[in-house]
Amino acid sequence: MAETTPETADWVSRLADDVIAEAERRAPGKPVLCASGISPSGPIHLGNMREIMVPHFVADEIRRRGIDCVHLLSWDDYDRFRRVPAGIDPAWGEHIGKPLTAVPAPPGSPYASWAEHFKAPLMAAMEEMGIEVHAISQTAQYTSGVYRDRILFAMRERRRIDAVLGRYRTKKQDGEAPEDETERAELEGSGAAGEDDGSSGSAGYYPYKPYCTACGRDFTTITAYDDETTEMAYVCECGHAETVKLSEFNSGKLVWKVDWPMRWAYEGVVFEPSGVDHHSPGSSWVVGGQLVSEIFGGKQPIGPMYAFVGISGMAKMSSSRGGVPVAADALQIMEAPLLRWLYARRRPNQSFKIAFDVEIQRTYDEWDALARKVAAGQAQPTDAAAYGRAVSTAAGPLPATPRPLPFRMLASVVDVTTGDEAQTLRILSEVDPDRPVRSLDETRPRLDKATRWVETQVPAEQRTRVRTEPDAELLASLGEEERAGLRLLVEGLGEHWSLDGLTALVYGVPKMRAGLAMDAKPTPELKAAQRAFFALLYRLLVGGDTGPRLPTLLLAVGEERVRRLLTP
Incomplete structure (x- = not known):
């Protein structure tokens, strides 16, 4: 196993050291489990990508050391559909309260459900970026009864769970509007707006929420539950009421603040990061740490708090709002190693911005300068480590552009030639007469990224128009x-x-x-x-x-x- 030292260790190596040591304490000889959780409730933006990238780099480092490690991606697709995003037919409001896998995809989508529509671009982006995960669907987990024993256990222990949650409850109740737009963006950006901890009513507290078998929504209230028979009675706002045996019933889920620690214990998660919003007093991470140890007999994963990611010229991203860039958008203008590098070079608690505007040219310049330093053996150890994590994984190197000509030059050439390939090749062949470009394939995919950037990010009035006649x-x-x-x-x-x-x-x-x-x-x-x-x-x-x-x-x-x- 590779040994890291303070002089050479980057943040990934240091975390990998901690995770390996913790895994040995918890379950010697078993594969190390790193986890991510993503709710496909809307565009999975570049801020959400930190939920993927941080465990990916750590898991990949562990694999590089020859240790068996699994990166578990849990699709929280059994979460409820909360609101109709801007730009979507308001008629989709009839699906609010249904699981994301039961909501039709946006109009014109080729996918079977809302969840699949938003999963697909991220899965394609992860493949291009060399990110290997073991993905599971929470819809499949719940509806197949995988968690049944855990659900029944939580229902039996509901009073103890309620007592733990009671330590952290504040005056702000679930569903109360955030105080300002910044708070709203932080909550929606991570799914924290849905940090439901269950309902307390005349029948008592219950950490479980049924989906109505008549209307499919979760506007339900449990009115009675018998621990011995597991008979559960509930009513729905749609008027439907029924009594079911929870030991046989698969249409519902634990509320989030209970669901998350239950899964930590069930899966044996050793490492999982979380966003800054999850670390406020009474949030799911803080409460979950108590529930997993006191109720479920497990341990909270170790994992850093990660900061938000912004976009040049845009406010902090929120996935519930339209028009936010996702990884697939970034990969149209960025080579996969470059996008990986933006996440690898910053510690998780450091916020940063990703440029879609003209600053992308400076980003490429920095990347190319680092590549030259690494090739010459002149890069600082941590910079060289970030570069290595960007261009390869434990499985091998990522595809690269054979002749990575400067991005700003390629963009200028594409701008002037309006994408004419014959003219583009003529120009690029003259850049260095001693080593001419003989085929545009030598400059791809970077040339294609530059072309897409000019087409999508440079306004028509800013495009270059060469005079046809002398002035x-x-x-x-x-x-x-x-x-x-x-x-x-x-x-x-x-x-x-x-x-x-x-x-x-x-x-x-x-x-x-x-x-x-x-x-x-x-x-x-x-x-x-x-x-x-x-x-x-x-x-x-x-x-x-x-x-x-x-x-x-x-x-x-x-x-x-x-x-x-x-x-x-």
Whole structure:
């Protein structure tokens, strides 16, 4: 087993050390069980992904050490449908209170249920990201009777459970509106809005909620229960009432605050993280820790509290609101290792943002710079560890782009060529004449990610439009200094026609006009001259003061067309 030291251990290694040691104390020789729980009540956004990524990295590290480890993904698809999201036909309100697997999928969906509709994109994203899980459906677990003995036990111990919960109950009752929008977003983002702890009425407290066998919803109240016979009487708001034997009845579930600790004990979970909202006084994590030990005879998993994930230009994400990006959206513009890296490089309790706007270019630049440092053996140990976790798993390396050209350059080329593959290949083949790109396949999937980013994230008014004809009026108005600069540039195109060569040329022309060497260090005056020269080039090439990086733009436009547009 690999040994970690404070100098080399990243957060994943340290957690793996703790989990392995705890697993040996609890159940020596048995597979280590790490767990995630996801409710497919809506889009499973990039904040929810931390519920998947943290156990994934820890489980994968344990597997890398040659230890048997299972990452259990529990689909909480037997949860109730709580509200109709924005953009969905209000008629779906008739399904509120039903299990998510019993609610029809949104209109136009090919899936059989609401739950399956929202599961599918995450499962596809996990496959692309190399995330291996053992997935179970809570609908299947409950309706097949897997938890029957645990349910009957909880009902027998309902008074003790009620006493534990009573220690933490506050004035804010279940269903009371959150105090502000931030609190609402935090609750909805994690499912904590549904932290029901059961109902206390004239018949007493019950930690179980039946789904009505007539209407399928959970607007039910237990009116009587017999511990000996397990006969349970309930009434529903729809008017239906019946008495059933709970020992034979499979249409219902334990309330969440009881369900979670029951499953910890049943599954033997050693590691499971949870969101910050679950750690407030009286929340499911805090109460669950008491219930699992005092009632179910198990132990609470170890696991960090994880912080929220945001999106550039957007407020904190909430899965119940429409339009929030999910992993599948991110993977349209990010290579899978890059998206993995964003989660691997930050400790779980550190919040961070994922860029969908122009900042994605900076993210790719950072990623590429790290790759170069790792290849040269110059990366810090923790940075190298995060990179290694991003590009591979215990099962092997993830697919990678053979020629990972800079994302910002690819985006500029796609922008200028409007995706024309022949033109794109022509430009990319000229980036490095000593090592030309001979097929666009060498640049995929990164090229496809850049194409998708331009298509979906760059507004039409910001797209680059190269002039079809020279700006005769502007060319005629130029002074001798500007004309001389353009002549130097045009005369040097042939000799400098590569990305590096054109970079040197466009920065070098103002230096030459000032009588300086091409490698002269910039002065404030020189920087001002360069900015003015660049602005002139942009006006002559694209009719604006800014645009894609000039060397890339020149390559994209092509040598002959550049000569025509810049020659007075």
